[in-house]
Amino acid sequence: MTFPLSDLVAILPELIVIGAACLVFALDPLTPPSRKDWLAWFSVAALAACAYLTISRMGTSVSAFSDLVILDPFAGFWKLLLYGVTGFTILLSLAYLKAARLNLGEYYGFILLSLAGMMVMVSAADLLTIYLGMELMSLSLYVLAGFKRFEARSLEAAAKYFVLGAFSSGIMLYGISLLYGVSGSTRLSAIAVAVTTRGLDDPMLTLAMILLIVGFGFKIAAVPFHMWTPDVYEGSPTSVTAFMAVASKAASFAAFLRVFLEGLGGLKANWYVLFLILCLATLALGNVVAIVQTNIKRMLAYSSIANAGYALIGVVVSGYVPADRAAQAFGLSSVMLYLVIYSFMTLGAFAVIAMLRKDGVEGDEIDDYAGLAKRQPVAAFLMLAFMASLAGIPPTAGFIGKFYLFMAAVKADLAWLAVVGVLFAAVSAYYYLRVVMVMYMREPEAAGAEFRLVTSPVLAVALACAFAGVLVFGLYPNPLVSFATQAVLVLR
């Protein structure tokens, strides 16, 4: 069996990432332990090559492998975001892995494999490719979650993530098989046709839709499918948590939007109600439970649940106004915008957490930050910026992201949903600003025993980029907004 060369060229970025991952695995035993950084730089170089390829192809829309894969501006948008997130994670990991005595080369291989899965997911036009991409992403992440294999918490996180992840993908796969039974194909376009002929009341279609919502709900950590998130985020190595919280959520949202708008777009009237319930439950639980957390990684896990809730507002909007294409596109582009901004602020916050240590022990309790502003004013200021952005305080980018989502809700006559969102954003300010309060107002613990930051020049550059993203997009969001608007899914 042969493929036309044009198909292979179309998936060249994916091939580069997979090839780089295989090379990293092969070169790892040949690299002396003090030189593992080379593998990281090699991975970053592969990412740069992919980013160049993806940018040079932006604006065109090509499908390959008889419509299994589609390369449209929507896929390009998410791929660029994923390259950025992965590059940041690798830069963040360089210092973190050394400090955590985890300096193993295969780490970068797994990160790249996971990225390859996400890239397949965001450019998939068939449930088969979406499923394969999602499994490649998840299997690599299960391994990464248990990467601190000498620490019980990390292994426990890996086991919980694995069991619940495999359970959810089993449920999703059953939904896919029912959709195949309804439409005779797993192509999203063929499913869209079957949905219009079958109508809204078909029980099998409704069941398949619910099963898919459960599967994706697990991946994006929406309540009530969120129970793995806090444990896994707390137990995993911090650099992996950052990658999971941002990249896997972004890729899952991309695939989720494509499935529900392109494949199941005809069922909008059915699914928007379910998403509205998920969205409200996610906002409420994420924001309220985050208040009582004492571990900062756990708090950010609930914050990431809450942020999935904000992003769901845009999804609800795109389903609520079936006739109004412009309002739908606005809802979608605000989801995309929000997830980009969320990536900057969450990665930045996790990067600061990954640096904080005392005698080789990671400082992940909020109390460990007491008096940080006196000893490390720059890091404390960066954390202040990321927390303010997460809370949605102007002039940070987090404000812009929430503003566009709430505006989309108001435009679609869902003003009450925007009000609920604003109220929960006010609740969230309490727990984000508590971290700032501890850093700036509280006296440090006994002298000599306090937590210090393990920094490196590379990490400083990465943090500067995240900070610049949070501030620049907060003051001048137009380029990002127009990019998201151009890349929005072409709705039928």
Next chain:
Amino acid sequence: MIPISYYVTLSAIVFITGVVGVLIRRNIIIILLSIELMLNATNINFVAFSNHFHNVAGQVFVFFALTVAAAEVAVGLAIIIALYRSKSSINVDEFQLMKW
């Protein structure tokens, strides 16, 4: 010719058995087996529909699903072995270092 509804019913029974197994069993190996049951229920569906539609796409999907399931078991068992070494237990009720 056996009607398609028989296959779909069988697959639904297998799938529900798997889901209930994941939810009520405490041994992580049994949980893993229950997840495999869920995936196999899906395969029954795919093959039955594939036969029904005279369309090979469903059987192709089964090959991919089987491969993914094998990879999943490999990673899962590796995690379980690592966990057993550190805890000397495979009972999920004992995995509670982290609680909200």
